[in-house]
Amino acid sequence: MPFFLSLVVGLTLALGVAGCKKSPKGPTYIPGAPTKAPxxxxxxxxxxxxxxxxxxxxxxxxxxxxxxxxxxxATSVPLNPGLDPMALAGIEEFEGMLKDPSALAAxxxxxxxxxxxxxxxxxxxxxxxxxxxxxxxSDKLLIEGNCDERGTEGYNLAxxxxxxxxxxxxxxxxxxxxxxxxxxxxxxxxxxxQGNNEEAWSKNRRGQFILLKPKPTK
Amino acid sequence: xxxxxxxxRFVAWLIGLVTVGAMGAxxxxxxxxxxxxxxxxxxxxxSGFSGExxxxxxxxxxxxxxxxxxxxxxxxxxTGSNAGQLEGHVVESATKARVLDRAYxxxxxxxxxxxxxxxxxxxxxxxxxxxxxxxxxxxxxxAGNEVVVADYDGYNAxxxxxxxxLIFAPAWAPGRRTLYYTSYRLGNPDIFSHxxxxxxxxxxxxxxxxxxGAAISPDGQRLAMVMSKAGSPDVYVADVRxxxxxxxxxxxxxxxxxxxxxxxxxxxxxxxxxxRPALYTITASGGAMKRLATAGVGNATEPDWSPDGKSIIFTxxxxxxxxxxxxxxxAGGEVKVLTSGEDPxxxxxxxxxxxxxxxxxxxxxxxLDVPTKQVKxxxxxxxxxxxxxxxR
Numbered sequence: 328m329p330f331f332l333s334l335v336v337g338l339t340l341a342l343g344v345a346g347c348k349k350s351p352k353g354p355t356y357i358p359g360a361p362t363k364a365p366x367x368x369x370x371x372x373x374x375x376x377x378x379x380x381x382x383x384x385x386x387x388x389x390x391x392x393x394x395x396x397x398x399x400x401a402t403s404v405p406l407n408p409g410l411d412p413m414a415l416a417g418i419e420e421f422e423g424m425l426k427d428p429s430a431l432a433a434x435x436x437x438x439x440x441x442x443x444x445x446x447x448x449x450x451x452x453x454x455x456x457x458x459x460x461x462x463x464x465s466d467k468l469l470i471e472g473n474c475d476e477r478g479t480e481g482y483n484l485a486x487x488x489x490x491x492x493x494x495x496x497x498x499x500x501x502x503x504x505x506x507x508x509x510x511x512x513x514x515x516x517x518x519x520x521q522g523n524n525e526e527a528w529s530k531n532r533r534g535q536f537i538l539l540k541p542k543p544t545k
Numbered sequence: 546x547x548x549x550x551x552x553x554r555f556v557a558w559l560i561g562l563v564t565v566g567a568m569g570a571x572x573x574x575x576x577x578x579x580x581x582x583x584x585x586x587x588x589x590x591x592s593g594f595s596g597e598x599x600x601x602x603x604x605x606x607x608x609x610x611x612x613x614x615x616x617x618x619x620x621x622x623x624t625g626s627n628a629g630q631l632e633g634h635v636v637e638s639a640t641k642a643r644v645l646d647r648a649y650x651x652x653x654x655x656x657x658x659x660x661x662x663x664x665x666x667x668x669x670x671x672x673x674x675x676x677x678x679x680x681x682x683x684x685x686x687x688a689g690n691e692v693v694v695a696d697y698d699g700y701n702a703x704x705x706x707x708x709x710x711l712i713f714a715p716a717w718a719p720g721r722r723t724l725y726y727t728s729y730r731l732g733n734p735d736i737f738s739h740x741x742x743x744x745x746x747x748x749x750x751x752x753x754x755x756x757x758g759a760a761i762s763p764d765g766q767r768l769a770m771v772m773s774k775a776g777s778p779d780v781y782v783a784d785v786r787x788x789x790x791x792x793x794x795x796x797x798x799x800x801x802x803x804x805x806x807x808x809x810x811x812x813x814x815x816x817x818x819x820x821r822p823a824l825y826t827i828t829a830s831g832g833a834m835k836r837l838a839t840a841g842v843g844n845a846t847e848p849d850w851s852p853d854g855k856s857i858i859f860t861x862x863x864x865x866x867x868x869x870x871x872x873x874x875x876a877g878g879e880v881k882v883l884t885s886g887e888d889p890x891x892x893x894x895x896x897x898x899x900x901x902x903x904x905x906x907x908x909x910x911x912x913l914d915v916p917t918k919q920v921k922x923x924x925x926x927x928x929x930x931x932x933x934x935x936x937r
Contacts, residue, residue: 418733418753441821443799479860479868479887480932481758482815482822482846484713484727484734485771485778485799488755489817492777509753510773511733516711523866 421467421509424539431456431536436494438532440475443489445497453494456536457501468503469537470494472512473519475528480514487512494534509539583896583916586612587669590619598627598658604698605662605676608897608912608921621669625661627654633661635668644668655700675892675935680899681705681724682910682933683712684926692726694741697892697899697935699910699923705741714802717936718761718785725749725759725768736770736787749787754778758802761785762809763852767829769803769812780814782829793827794834802847805829806875807854813837815846815859822846824859824873838877847888850875852937853895858915860887870900872915884913884920893937899923901931 434452436445445453460466472491474483491510499505520527589611594602602623603613616622621644625633631654635645645668649657659676666674678697683690684704690712695702706712708730715726722741727734736750736759750756754773758780761768768783775792778799783790794800798817805812813826816834824837824845837857839845848859854875861871861882868887871880886900898913907929912921923933 418751421753441817477866478862479846481714481802481888484755484757485801486817488773488778489799492754492773496776510755512755513711514713 418509420506421469421539423542424467425542426469427538427540428535430538431459434536436534437529438490438534440477440528440532441486443486443493445493450497453497454501457498457503459538460498460503460507463540465541466507467539468498468508469539470508470510471517471535471537472510473517473531473533473535474515475531476515476518476523477528478515484512484514487514490532490534494536583610586610586917586919587621588612588614588619589621589623589669590614590616591623592616593624593626594658595627597654598631598661601655601658601676601698602662602665604921605659605674606665608914608919609662609666609674609676609894610670610896610914610917610919623665627658631657631661633665635665655696659696672894675894675897678892679936680890680910680923680933681715681717681936682930683715683726685907685929689729692724692739693926693930694724695926697912697923699925702926705739705744712932714757714759714932716759716761716934719763719765719937721765725761727757727759738786747786749785750783750790758814760803760805760812762805762829763807764809766809769805769814769829771799771801771803771814773799780812780827782812791831793829793831796834804848804850804857806850807852813848813850813857815848822862824848824857836877837873839871839873839880840878842871842873842880842882845871849889849891849898851891851895852893855895858883858889858891858898860889862887866903868903870898870913883915883918886911886913888932889913890933890935891937892935899933899935901933 434456436449436452439446460468470491472487474487478486488510491512495505495508495510498508518531519533520530587610589606591602591613619638622636622638623633631649633645633647634643636643645664647661647664649660662676663674666672675697679694680697681692681694684693687709689709691704691708692706692712692715693702693704708728711729713727713734715724717724724739724741725736726739727736733751733753734755734757735748736756737746738749739746749759749768750770750772752772752774755778756770756772758771759768766785768785768787770781771778772781772790777797778801779792779794779796780800780803781790781792794816796816796818800814800816803812803814810829811826812829813824815822816825818834822844824839825834826837827834842861844862845859848857850857856872857875858870858872861869863869868885870883870886870889872883873880886902889898889900891898896915898915900911900913901908902911908931910923910930910933912923
């Protein structure tokens with residue numbers, strides 16, 4: 328009688344274990360270890376080969392709210408020039424203007440390595456730019472700041488901006504209103520000359536002047 | 546008589562299995578202290594796996610502090626099979642304790658193999674692995690860039706933008722599938738937040754001048770960034786939608802690349818305030834900039850604070866295009882030069898770092914195990930890729 332009972336118990340247990348192993352859903356774990364099923368975490372664990380599925384559908388440029396001042400908390404707050412003399416006017420002040428990249432192309436200013444200060448030898452060109460702006464009071468200016476490739480990307484982006492702002496400040500000292508000048512840094516991303524030598528690098532450390540003309544009213 | 550023997554043997558086997566399983570857990574706890582020095586790579590042997598599963602396991606374990614040896618020299622023996630379902634077993638050589646016995650039956654082969662790798666790492670070291678994590682980075686595309694999200698090893702890469710615009714400084718919101726980055730999509734370097742799951746984007750900062758260097762605080766509450774709207778690139782702190790920005794630095798020179806301490810109190814960043822780039826810290830609620838001492842190493846940029854709070858990894862530039870990753874204690878002090886490369890980002894485990902290398906006229910992504918200095922390239926992605934950030 329007892330041995331028959333042991334057999335039944337043994338077989339039942341065996342069937343029970345076998346049943347667990349045959350479970351079609353989810354991973355199977357051998358008893359004794361804590362478990363977490365792979366691929367069932369809807370968060371970062373799940374990956375879909377080939378790029379479909381929940382991660383990263385290409386962004387439709389139409390998705391997301393259209394950009395305007397005040398959108399998403401990013402208001403271009405008009406700053407009182409008296410309190411913050413170096414402040415930049417909001418983007419909306421420059422929108423809708425036409426770019427003329429060739430008008431001031433001859434006056435591109437070059438910088439020393441890792442420096443944002445305008446050299447004395449470059450001042451003449453800045454004066455010419457100031458002359459053009461004084462002669463055309465409805466024109467504005469975009470200054471593009473650039474770096475050579477020797478520097479990390481984040482650092483160069485800030486350095487390029489500092490160069491553009493340095494030129495803006497120099498123009499301000501020449502009488503050009505700060506609210507007429509906007510800056511954009513391209514870091515090292517828009518070299519004028521390809522090359523891994525000082526000849527190329529020296530031509531890439533530059534500030535470029537883009538004249539902005541008001542759209543003609545028809 | 547036979548029936549009795551079978552029955553008894555079965556029960557005995559079952560009891561033995563459960564006991565071994567329990568002992569396995571005990572065994573793991575005993576072995577953790579022996580391998581407490583993370584600079585010592587743990588020797589393991591591995592057999593029984595094939596194809597992609599074998600490749601994934603060797604890659605994941607190889608970059609997370611393990612090296613492969615014969616079973617005679619191994620501290621742990623990893624065996625298993627992926628002929629049918631994936632099964633993995635780990636035995637500690639010295640004690641013969643079974644520290645892991647696991648089988649997997651859902652997900653792709655790669656997903657299962659990454660899960661097994663993390664289970665092996667947890668069982669042996671008691672630390673969570675990063676085999677199942679994600680990265681984001683930018684890739685060169687035409688005259689501009691696109692933002693890419695991928696597995697940490699470069700597989701399953703997906704472009705999440707189609708803008709052909711310049712991109713800088715992608716950064717994950719902690720614990721969320723939202724990326725912040727600077728894009729010139731609208732004709733200005735603006736900071737966007739981008740929900741990777743839905744594709745929805747919002748403008749976070751669109752002031753004239755520069756908006757870049759977005760970094761979300763570890764508690765997900767605040768956004769640090771660099772903006773030049775006050776006349777020079779300075780560090781600001783705002784809410785995560787970019788609202789109510791507060792200017793923290795007010796220098797004439799430029800600041801860049803802010804990062805947060807894990808306790809959300811301090812921001813570390815680079816500044817050219819003293820002429821050459823150096824690292825500084827500032828209290829997130831405002832205060833004075835404090836120079837972070839990086840003994841003997843100048844030109845310090847692109848800091849990233851380890852999630853455990855202990856160290857700051859950064860880039861130093863040694864003339865020309867020679868960049869090196871360096872490690873300094875979070876309070877400043879002695880610097881350890883780690884390897885050639887730039888722009889590092891920590892994984893959640895505070896030991897693996899992803900970074901950029903320049904090679905053959907393009908940029909590639911690589912992984913560094915900081916304690917053992919083991920380096921592996923991120924494979925399976927083509928083109929020039931840079932500015933990686935690790936989801937944590």
